[in-house]
Amino acid sequence: MAEDVSIPFGPRRVGLDVATVIGLIGGFGLIIAAIVLGGSPGSFVNPPSVLIVIGGTLAVTTMCCSITEMGSTFRIALMTLFYSRRDPSEAALQVLRIAEVARRRGVLALQGSVDSLGNEPFLQKGLSMVVDGTPGEEVEQIMRRDLQATVQRHARSTSVLRRMAEFAPAMGLIGTLIGLVQMLGNLKDPETIGPSMAVALLTTFYGAVLANMVFMPLASKLERNSNEEALVNNIYVMGASSIGRQENPRRLEMLINSILPPPQRVQYFD
């Protein structure tokens, strides 16, 4: 009967986040197409300008926080590309399925489920504590502490990304001002005015692209994913601690539905 308990497909489908990838590729594709069709794509690549905008934004943002925070922000931002959305309804059904098994055949029967939950380490950790006989209150406390730590880490990364979205256009403006002052100081050769101004504008261009097409969308996405993950993990906390307390799974269903948004509520028991 152990097959009944193993979960065929979990709520987290690892893979590329379609919306983020489509948005990134679509947006940058349009920009690059417009540049290439314009004839001279080379004039849009200027390593010193890239350095001023990207390097300057990183430097100024580093001043605001610490090097550790910068690192974790990049790791977390990168994960928004590769983590697919998680489905709270499926997580709820999975938890209810496990709770029913525990109810009918005892907590020790969950050992098989625990082993098969490799792609849901948070639930796995909680359930293995339950199987080991940790009381439900303690399971809840430990899991909730973990959950809170993740939410805090994400919130800090979101605020670092938002700060970058503010500093990038400012560094772009600073770079353009440098270019303009240099150009205006050498007005004697009118031939060079155009190309010099073009180079001066590049930093403003880079700053606008970085802020509006990278940092701001990533910050919004991260906030969204963090809320979604917190919701799923909250369901896991409720499930593991309810099993640990040997409560009726119907009460668990009611409890989980109270935190689910209405369209995602589940009805597992008749």
Place this chain on the structure above:
Amino acid sequence: MAEDVSIPFGPRRVGLDVATVIGLIGGFGLIIAAIVLGGSPGSFVNPPSVLIVIGGTLAVTTMCCSITEMGSTFRIALMTLFYSRRDPSEAALQVLRIAEVARRRGVLALQGSVDSLGNEPFLQKGLSMVVDGTPGEEVEQIMRRDLQATVQRHARSTSVLRRMAEFAPAMGLIGTLIGLVQMLGNLKDPETIGPSMAVALLTTFYGAVLANMVFMPLASKLERNSNEEALVNNIYVMGASSIGRQENPRRLEMLINSILPPPQRVQYFD
């Protein structure tokens, strides 16, 4: 006496929303007139610029959320054109009329009303539950859950539209910067400066038009309609659950008036 119960005209008059349509046609009409009177309307149509601004805004907004959310936002935004305003006072009177019938001739006498409520599916669903004998508390709980789901879906669409209103001018700026850099790199032929700059400015123009004449007004309208619909549906929830609980219709009138804005309060019973 069943004719007494059937409702001659409902509170929701389906059709075009006059204000939205007048605003859209008036605004775009003025812009187009100014362009045509200026002599060369062709210079305002530039497919690559349209692609950068509209495509870029869609791409970047998609990054922030999910493809499902983008789709539902467009569906809901489109509905602001075709849904007419709903009159809470009429909805209140209709509910009170039905409640009086139920009081005088019993809940089963409502079957005729339920059948004639095709254009108010939310009230219809609630009343048919009442006729089927579902207790008032359960009717209220189920309807309120539905109502909450609609409000949440609208709020998410409003925030997506507001985000588009922020990204559209940013994409317009990015497009203009691309055009300026391309023009400045090819300053040799002075004849082309004017037309090139005109094309470069087009993306800024498109971005300003999209944000101020489409996305922002639609977001405001959607918020407004959502509040109005929630008010009407709230009245329906109150009505159906009050009938289900077999309360005095005078108490229902008092209850409904407490959530209606003062100028729209009703006085059905003497």
Place this chain on the structure above:
Amino acid sequence: MAEDVSIPFGPRRVGLDVATVIGLIGGFGLIIAAIVLGGSPGSFVNPPSVLIVIGGTLAVTTMCCSITEMGSTFRIALMTLFYSRRDPSEAALQVLRIAEVARRRGVLALQGSVDSLGNEPFLQKGLSMVVDGTPGEEVEQIMRRDLQATVQRHARSTSVLRRMAEFAPAMGLIGTLIGLVQMLGNLKDPETIGPSMAVALLTTFYGAVLANMVFMPLASKLERNSNEEALVNNIYVMGASSIGRQENPRRLEMLINSILPPPQRVQYFD
């Protein structure tokens, strides 16, 4: 003794609002003087530009709300020109005077006062209900519902005016972009560059003038007047319901002073 009760001068002096009129005339006078002294006032009048900015702002704002709301906003905004400020202290003294008469000579003695209150319809309506024998609680409830409806109507108009103050400069920018694109497309005749740019800038000028010298000050003024009127009407509600409940006028004075700003508190009884 009826003369003792009739009120020689009321708290609301109808006439022009001096501050609004001085501000409007002074501001526009300075702008017009600067234009006329500059030599060619004709170049500042351009009907198509006026249409784009004013028509466009109206169209876009209409999209956000309904045609009824637009109409009531204009009516209310116009009233800020002609309604003079209302003096809460005088309103308080007037109410206390009437309350004293009612206390000394009975409620029926107020018939004369009611007839002479033509320029304070809200108080008149309340007192005539009292004279007709309506109980104080009901008088208060009906008047407070009226008061709330007025405040809500004003708040909606203020928000419509604030939205116009946001859309006017946006429409000005859109008009200028149209003009610039048209000018840049016809660069061959250098003679026309100046006048074309002048016309293009006119919409920006109109938008800035409308937003900063009309919509924003009117919205602030309306908010201010609405607060003042609500204060005066609140005093009337307190007065009429206190007389209806046949309370001691000294208690009424204390009550009124508790909602008056300190510098406007009154001392009618010794």
Place this chain on the structure above:
Amino acid sequence: MAEDVSIPFGPRRVGLDVATVIGLIGGFGLIIAAIVLGGSPGSFVNPPSVLIVIGGTLAVTTMCCSITEMGSTFRIALMTLFYSRRDPSEAALQVLRIAEVARRRGVLALQGSVDSLGNEPFLQKGLSMVVDGTPGEEVEQIMRRDLQATVQRHARSTSVLRRMAEFAPAMGLIGTLIGLVQMLGNLKDPETIGPSMAVALLTTFYGAVLANMVFMPLASKLERNSNEEALVNNIYVMGASSIGRQENPRRLEMLINSILPPPQRVQYFD
């Protein structure tokens, strides 16, 4: 022993506010130096531009409020130049000194202190009520009403100054647009382009100077001084009412310290 009671130096040292004066002179000094060193200071003085920016800002701000409010704002803003900072610790010590005298030698012994408090009229008024035998509760109520009126008057002036800081750059932009349109309409004489543009930019310059170097700093300063004055006056209210209630001065010290910021707390009794 009356000398023991008279206060050698009060907490309010009347004179110029050093920070405001240094800031004003320093800021304007730098601007004027830059203008004079540039060679032609005359080109920065343009009476019509001054009229548009200053007159226009005043006109538009007057529309938002009333003429009385405008007058009191100027009087209060001027006072930030001449009122020196007030020291809450000294005010606390002074009040405690007086309270000790009242405790040891009776309330009537305060007559001498009251006479010597000419430069602290608020405390003087409160104490003279106490000496006249007014009960402590009434003294507190009357003083607190006064205190509240002052705070409200200052808050209104601060908001008028902040509104001016918003309108000044807007009027500057309007003036510059007028100048640009006039210049562009008369492009035939290329000699006049430069000076015309210089004049057009002057209103933007005036607007930026007024907003950032006068209105905004004065509003911040006023807010700060108002908080400080309210703190000192709060101490006076506590002191006078505590003396009126004949409480133990040690209790008064504890009470005062609870509203003082930690670094300014006092220790008068051992």
Place this chain on the structure above:
Amino acid sequence: MAEDVSIPFGPRRVGLDVATVIGLIGGFGLIIAAIVLGGSPGSFVNPPSVLIVIGGTLAVTTMCCSITEMGSTFRIALMTLFYSRRDPSEAALQVLRIAEVARRRGVLALQGSVDSLGNEPFLQKGLSMVVDGTPGEEVEQIMRRDLQATVQRHARSTSVLRRMAEFAPAMGLIGTLIGLVQMLGNLKDPETIGPSMAVALLTTFYGAVLANMVFMPLASKLERNSNEEALVNNIYVMGASSIGRQENPRRLEMLINSILPPPQRVQYFD
């Protein structure tokens, strides 16, 4: 056994703050490199422009507050360069170690620890009060008052830095307007247009650099450090008062963990 108590390394490692220094050097390094590589670094140094932006920003900010506040802001801002981050976990472990010693060998055994706490003066002061026999409640009250004073001083400095970040670009704009007006008034010599405009733009450049690369990051950093220091000092207050009240160190551990962010919680007692 006293060695057991002396702390080998404290939670505060004095030295340069790596993130602030790297950010400052990296940011300014990139800007300077871009300027030097552009060929004429001399054209970016203009003492009058520096005076207008830096002097003007200081002057205007001084107007908003007092000279004392300006001084303390600079002292505190400088400290963000030299104070390294403080580790709350280590502070917690240190406090728990001391609490265990006090528990096992009595409060007097702490004399050695107190002497070795030279680099933690706040904890040292608290513990020496405990050793001197001050009751725990009084120790807590005195330390908490100190802590609050520090937090308030930092908050005031943060707001002064944020105000500078607002005024610096405004002074840059004012300087550029002065330069433009001067240049436009002397258009006769076309040779000087370029260099004059270059000089005019320098103030905008200085303003943008000061605001975005100095004032804003320093304000953010200061806020961050202040929160961190308050957390560490809060642990010290808890520790010293808990030792003074002779509580069980295990209860202290629980208490400290309740205010630590989850990832930094400690487990000292098995």
